[in-house]
Amino acid sequence: MICQQIQRPAYWLILALSCFSLNSYAIESSTANCKVDKVESGWQYLNAQCDIGKGLWGRAPKNKDSSFWIQCHYGQSLPNSRTTATINKLFKNNSYLVPDNGKSRCLIGPFQSHAQAQGAKLQLARHQLKDTFIRQTNTRITLPGQVKYSPAPVKPQTTKTSAKSSSSSSSKKTLVENRVVLNSVIYSFTFNNLKYHLPRNINSTQDMPPMFVREHNQYWSKVNYAAANKWCQRYGLRLPTAEELKELQTHGQHFLLRNNWPIKSSYWSSTISLYSGEIESINLRNGQRDEYRPLALLYTTCVIAAS
Incomplete structure (x- = not known):
């Protein structure tokens, strides 16, 4: 009886430590399993185990340690040439495809803050790619060789007088x-x-x-x-x-x-x-x-x- 009383706390301590180590391994392996499987037709393909998260659809992000993707396309065909050219121009090393039951999902990221993802989404919208949304992952994602995202600098606003003086020449230039x-x-x-x-x-x-x-x-x-x-x-x-x-x-x-x-x-x-x-x-x-x-x-x- 005394022996059992001595052993029982030790048993629960070992079990708790085992659970903690398993949970830690699960988080680490989830992050480690996100990698590029292949490169085809100019696109980097992520493996199926990569955590792509769930769409926020305008909702505020959940308060947890996670990363963010921007979904830029979903369908049986690859993104069209205009979309591909725009994405390569803005996020050449941070854009990926994920296979999904015969279809392809285009993702940009991962971003380590919601503000970064919002900034990138606005950048895409300025280039006429507006049908995008942000996804939040369950764990923090990093990819080997990932290029750190830096938001495009905001151009200073010009005064009304200077805008009027240059409107005739700049409008023609923009049109061309x-x-x-x-x-x-x-x-x-x-x-x-x-x-x-x-x-x-x-x-x-x-x-x-x-x-x-x-x-x-x-x-x-x-x-x-x-x-x-x-x-x-x-x-x-x-x-x-x-x-x-x-x-x-x-x-x-x-x-x-x-x-x-x-x-x-x-x-x-x-x-x-x-x-x-x-x-x-x-x-x-x-x-x-x-x-x-x-x-x-x-x-x-x-x-x-x-x-």
Whole structure:
């Protein structure tokens, strides 16, 4: 009996120490298990054991020792070229993909404070990447070779007088410098069992298009028929027929309005007129049907059958 009384406290002490060491190991291993498994298509892939946390969705972070990620993409395909270029420009060494049941999740980080993650999220928004959110991990995450994040310096505000004096020259410079024809097509909506992709638009500087129009605070590219057709075929898509565009203009106006499609110019179709041999086009604002020679410059959208 005396022996049992002596041994029992010792037993509980050993058990408590064992539990403490196991919990410590679990935290350490969770951190240590977060690593880059491979590099493919220019992306670093994290292993499945990495703690990616849960989305905050605007909520205040929980008060605990943790890290933060910014989720910048989720889907079966990789982030498009514009998104990839922006992320590489801002966070080249701190951006990753995580496989998730046949899909890929794009993460930027890990940031060691919520304020850092918020600053990076604002930085992405300034580059037109607004569909992002912050995730908070259960443990503090560090990655081998991670580059420390430094927020971009805030530009000092100019006075009203100086802004007025330089407005004419700076506006022209900005208009020229902020253009690049997107090298990807972005799904917009499905109508009549066809997936319509966003019209070709302009986002920054390199390949200057022959013509562009400003609508909905964006610059939309107008290209010739060969360029339009080639652009669609590059992504396994096609130009819509004149009848498909006419149907969209007649019965799909709410899709066009909801997705802020440009309608000031006509759209190329794949239909060739039997009488003139020219290519038919449709104006999505008023439904007017015209015929153009291949060198004309019009708006372009691409379609594919919805599966």
